[in-house]
Amino acid sequence: MSSPATQLVKPASAEPKTQLRALLVEDSEADAELVLRALRKNDFDVSAVIVQDEAGFARALRTHCPEIVLADYNLPDWKGMEALNVLRRQDLDIPMILVSGALGDVTAVECIKQGATDYVLKDGLARLPEVVRRALRDKYERGLRHQAEKDLAKKADELARSNADLEQFAYVASHDLQEPLRMVAAYTQLLSERYKGKLDENADKFIGYASEGAIRMQVLIHDLLAFSRVGRAEASYSTVDCNEVLEEVRQTLASAIAECAAIVAHTDLPAIWADRTQMTQVFQNLIGNALKFRGKEAPEIFVHAEKAGQQWVFSVKDNGIGIAPEFAENIFVVFQRLHARTEYPGNGIGLAICKKIVQRYGGRIWVESQAGRGSTFKFTLPLQGPQAKEEAHQ
Amino acid sequence: MKSMHDLLIVDDNPADIALAREALIACAYKGQVNSVGDGAEALAYLCRRGNYADAVKPDLVLLDLNLPKRDGLAVLAAMKANPELRRIPVVIFSTSQLSTDISRSYELGANCYVSKPGNLTEFFSMMKSIEEFWFGSVSLPPRGE
Numbered sequence: 001m002s003s004p005a006t007q008l009v010k011p012a013s014a015e016p017k018t019q020l021r022a023l024l025v026e027d028s029e030a031d032a033e034l035v036l037r038a039l040r041k042n043d044f045d046v047s048a049v050i051v052q053d054e055a056g057f058a059r060a061l062r063t064h065c066p067e068i069v070l071a072d073y074n075l076p077d078w079k080g081m082e083a084l085n086v087l088r089r090q091d092l093d094i095p096m097i098l099v100s101g102a103l104g105d106v107t108a109v110e111c112i113k114q115g116a117t118d119y120v121l122k123d124g125l126a127r128l129p130e131v132v133r134r135a136l137r138d139k140y141e142r143g144l145r146h147q148a149e150k151d152l153a154k155k156a157d158e159l160a161r162s163n164a165d166l167e168q169f170a171y172v173a174s175h176d177l178q179e180p181l182r183m184v185a186a187y188t189q190l191l192s193e194r195y196k197g198k199l200d201e202n203a204d205k206f207i208g209y210a211s212e213g214a215i216r217m218q219v220l221i222h223d224l225l226a227f228s229r230v231g232r233a234e235a236s237y238s239t240v241d242c243n244e245v246l247e248e249v250r251q252t253l254a255s256a257i258a259e260c261a262a263i264v265a266h267t268d269l270p271a272i273w274a275d276r277t278q279m280t281q282v283f284q285n286l287i288g289n290a291l292k293f294r295g296k297e298a299p300e301i302f303v304h305a306e307k308a309g310q311q312w313v314f315s316v317k318d319n320g321i322g323i324a325p326e327f328a329e330n331i332f333v334v335f336q337r338l339h340a341r342t343e344y345p346g347n348g349i350g351l352a353i354c355k356k357i358v359q360r361y362g363g364r365i366w367v368e369s370q371a372g373r374g375s376t377f378k379f380t381l382p383l384q385g386p387q388a389k390e391e392a393h394q
Numbered sequence: 395m396k397s398m399h400d401l402l403i404v405d406d407n408p409a410d411i412a413l414a415r416e417a418l419i420a421c422a423y424k425g426q427v428n429s430v431g432d433g434a435e436a437l438a439y440l441c442r443r444g445n446y447a448d449a450v451k452p453d454l455v456l457l458d459l460n461l462p463k464r465d466g467l468a469v470l471a472a473m474k475a476n477p478e479l480r481r482i483p484v485v486i487f488s489t490s491q492l493s494t495d496i497s498r499s500y501e502l503g504a505n506c507y508v509s510k511p512g513n514l515t516e517f518f519s520m521m522k523s524i525e526e527f528w529f530g531s532v533s534l535p536p537r538g539e
Binding site: 178179181182183185186187189190193215218 | 407409410413416489510512513514515517
């Protein structure tokens with residue numbers, strides 16, 4: 001709380017005056033006086049320097065650091081508009097207002113086009129304070145906006161760089177880890193093959209654990225490489241008929257489909273502008289999961305797509321074991337698994353790759369499911385390429 | 395004394411060389427296996443310079459790409475530019491699966507490119523097919539020319 005004494009000292013009447021350093025380009029002392037009076041009458045605490053030519057103007061810019069330039073249009077030895085060029089050359093963002101005698105509309109518009117902030121007629125100086133205030137406010141806001149844009153660009157830069165670093169790191173790490181691991185895997189395997197039963201029971205067990213661990217790590221690294229490659233590889237776009245993609249996936253998964261007598265059906269799917277390999281990967285992972293996480297009955301998998309505004313919504317519906325809603329987000333995180341490896345094999349990379357691919361296209365992916373009641377995985381792909389242009393024309 | 399076949403393995407990883415030897419024993423390879431650990435050594439061996447004055451010119455070279463001093467591609471280029479060495483078949487044996495490495499190898503005259511498998515069983519069966527093909531099916535250039 002402030003003390004009463006302070007309140008007493010404070011002048012009760014006056015609004016706080018706006019401090020203003022002005023630079024006047026004016027040959028008439030009387031006119032300069034009128035200009036300054038107009039400002040001072042309106043709560044500006046002005047400190048002004050008055051100049052008449054370029055040399056004086058340049059000097060005053062250095063010594064006075066003006067916040068605003070008020071320039072007469074016509075001067076005996078100089079032109080007011082020349083002041084703009086000086087400001088520009090020195091890369092100074094100081095608003096300049098022309099204060100002039102009769103100035104034709106055409107000339108006035110031309111001056112503003114060239115960069116003058118505004119103009120005020122000498123017989124209408126009552127307008128000047130408001131014009132100055134607006135010029136200062138605009139400049140302030142321009143500065144804020146500029147700063148915000150700069151901050152944002154910097155953040156985006158940093159983010160892009162750190163993302164690229166991370167991709168690079170994942171790639172290099174996994175690539176360089178493969179070499180020594182290959183040796184561990186090969187030699188533990190060789191040990192187990194060659195010395196099985198020749199040492200004691202524990203030795204066989206230990207070698208087996210080491211060998212399994214090395215092989216599992218190889219698979220993890222392989223998956224990590226595949227995951228980081230999604231971000232690194234240049235997608236090659238073309239028109240991709242999703243019906244063909246699905247047919248291809250069905251052939252790849254043929255033995256898994258036959259094994260559990262699954263039905264994989266789809267409605268007529270659209271052709272989209274995308275990378276064929278990546279689309280195949282998405283469908284293969286989703287359908288592969290639907291086969292893997294099947295319930296007691298034979299899997300029935302249904303793929304469908306419909307247009308919603310400027311995007312396609314694809315859905316892959318199954319009658320499998322489903323996912324409790326609290327895990328619906330987790331499953332898209334790399335290496336996240338809900339089940340023991342012994343129950344369902346896999347490393348938890350498939351959905352993470354799907355998510356990364358879909359996000360690359362500006363889409364999103366999610367699951368709608370209840371435990372025990374099947375799942376529907378949905379993802380969106382914005383209309384892109386020639387198709388989007390067609391859409392826009394319609 | 396010349397043995398039935400002479401194979402030169404160029405690899406900087408002794409564990410890899412030992413593994414290749416094991417695999418060759420497993421497929422009953424009867425020839426000689428020699429090995430060097432970097433590209434400069436490989437060229438010294440092939441040109442019988444320095445310590446390798448008595449080296450036997452190999453019938454086949456198993457060449458890793460990622461090597462210290464002079465990498466595998468440099469060794470390959472030097473071999474294929476040398477009339478004395480040009481006819482020796484070179485099998486590139488590398489973990490790299492980069493398409494640039496593969497096509498560069500063939501451009502420089504590699505006789506084939508084989509990716510080192512990560513798993514022991516595959517590694518052994520790969521060595522077996524190399525052995526069977528190059529020392530069984532293929533007619534190698536006549537020796538002593």
